[in-house]
Amino acid sequence: MKKKIRAIGISSLGETVFPVRKDGSSMAGLIWYNTITRETYEEFFSRVDPEWIFGRTGLRASWIFSIFKMMYYYHSFKEEMEGIETWLDVSSYIAYILTGDKRMDRCLASRTMLxxxxxxxxxxxxxxxxxIPKKHLPGIADSGIPRGTVKSDIALDLGLPRDVIVTTAGQDHMTASFPAGVFDLDKVLNSTGTTEAVLWGVDDDVLNIFLKNIIYDFNAGFHVVPHRYYLVDGLPTGGYCIEWFLRKVLRKDFEHLENVKMKTNTVYFxxxxxxxxxxxxxxxSFLNLSDETDSDEMLISIIESLSFEVRSMIENLRNLGLEKDYKLIMVGGESLSELVVKIRSNVLGIPIHLLQTSEATTLGAALLAGLSAGLYKDHRDAFERGHRISKIVYPDRNLDYYEEKYQRYKKLKKELIDLQ
Known part of the structure; x- marks a missing residue:
């Protein structure tokens, strides 16, 4: 099997970056959700206009972006930072180890705020x-282009052919959007996992409209498909909320969802x-718990809340010009649960399309790898040969319960955020 491998595509989480020393070794990176950069972030925006930053980078003020991790390192490890050569994202660092190429993936570089x-x-x-010294910033490479071949000693150790091409394939959500076809304006991706993301692939015209409008929380960046951009919003804890409740509260596995029956409830999460x-x-937080509330109601309220958040994100995209008859493709761990998908369809009031594989990021990385090896004519050809819809889940006819609860959720959420 290994002898048939033509190329390797590498996708990863975003915002995490590594300072790479001149000898090729690296310092430990900071994971994207590490909050140690909070003071750095607050100090930066005490002297910089967030709207100016947004106009240049397409990114809203947030502590997660790589710039604040870099600034933290320069402030906290001054002597060590004098010996670094460059910064690399996770995918590009792996590509560097495999090939020696020291460039940063353009899609992932979009998440630096630089x-x-x-x-x-x-x-x-x-x-x-x-x-941040510009000399420490690497060259930038588009996703899906050859970054070199695997080094001969590594190929030998792994049992790979010596001509295996390596490419980077962007950030996980954006990579997943490629086999879903979410680089066309009539499709939206709901990418689920630890986080909960909604992504729309757009052209220059929509990007320019976005940069002139205040659509809070959405961010823009370079897509893995050339001449396309993405608009993305999300929650730091999406599917993780379900995992947290199942594993830490109920001491159950994900399969427990198969035993939960849909029912209305008055609990909010x-x-x-x-x-x-x-x-x-x-x-x-949970709201409206009583001595009669059971664990199923609490779990369903978690699933509903994630769907309410997805609906809110999509409503923002509608304000930017997303057509009413858009197609929603759902990928990732939550798409494996019939309960989650059905509730999401009911909350959104539209059909949900499921890919043949829930591992859309892996498929996207493979397709981009194939593109780098010349196995496909272009991105459209790669998409058409890899895109497979396995199932469409339709909403129920009576959705009054979800509509009323969603409207109430929005009001309660605003009050909660204001209190915090």
Whole structure:
């Protein structure tokens, strides 16, 4: 099997970056949700206009972006940082280990808050404000282009052919959007996992409208498909909220969802176990519990809350021009649960399309790898040969319960966030 491998595509989480020393070794990176950069983030935006940053980078003020991890390192490890050569995202660091290529994936670089969306290059003005030396920033490479072949010693150790091509395939959610076809304007991706994300692939026209409108919480960046951008919003804890309740509260596995029956309830859950991207101090909570509330009702309220958040994100996209008859593709762990998918369809009031594989990120990375090896004519050809819809889940006819609860949820959420 290994002898038939033609290329390797690497996708990863975003925002995490590694300082790479001149000898090729690296310092430990900071995971994307590490809040140690909070003071750095607050100090930066005490002297920089968030709207100016947004106009250049397409990113809203948030503590998660790589710039604050970099600034933290320069402040906390001054002597060690003098010996670094460059910064690399997770995918690009693995590509460097495999091939020696020291460039950063453009899609992942979009999450640093240092890329100018208009030029596609590092923004020197922001670098100066952040006191990040430009000489420490690497070249930028598009997702899906060859980054070199696997080094001969590594190929030998792994039993791989010596001509295996390596490419980076962008950030996980954006990678997943490729086999889902979410680079066309009539499709939206609901990517589920630890986080909960809604992504729309757009062109220059929609991007320009977005940059002139205040659509809070959505961010923009370079898609893995050339000449396309993504607009994405999400929760730090999406599917993780379900996992948290199942494993830490009920001591159950994910399969327990198969035993939970749909039913109406009056319980509300606010899924902010790790805050929200614009307010790290926000916390999660249940509301309206009584001595008659059971664990199934609590679990269903968690699933409903995630669906309410997805609906709110999509409503924001509608304000940017998303057509009413858009197609929603759902991928990731939550898409494996009939209960979750059915509730999501009911809350949104539309059919939900499921890919043949829930592992859309893996499929997207494989398709981009094949593209880098010349196995497909272009991105459209790769998509058409990899895209398979296995199932469509339709909403129930009577959705009054979900509509009323969603409207109430929005009001309660605002009151909760204001209190925190």
């Amino acid at each position: 890329i100018d969306l208009k030029t596609g290059d590092w923004c020197e003005e922001i670098l100066d404000i952040a006191n 606010f899924p902010f176990l790790r805050g929200i991207f614009s307010n790290m101090r926000a916390g999660a």
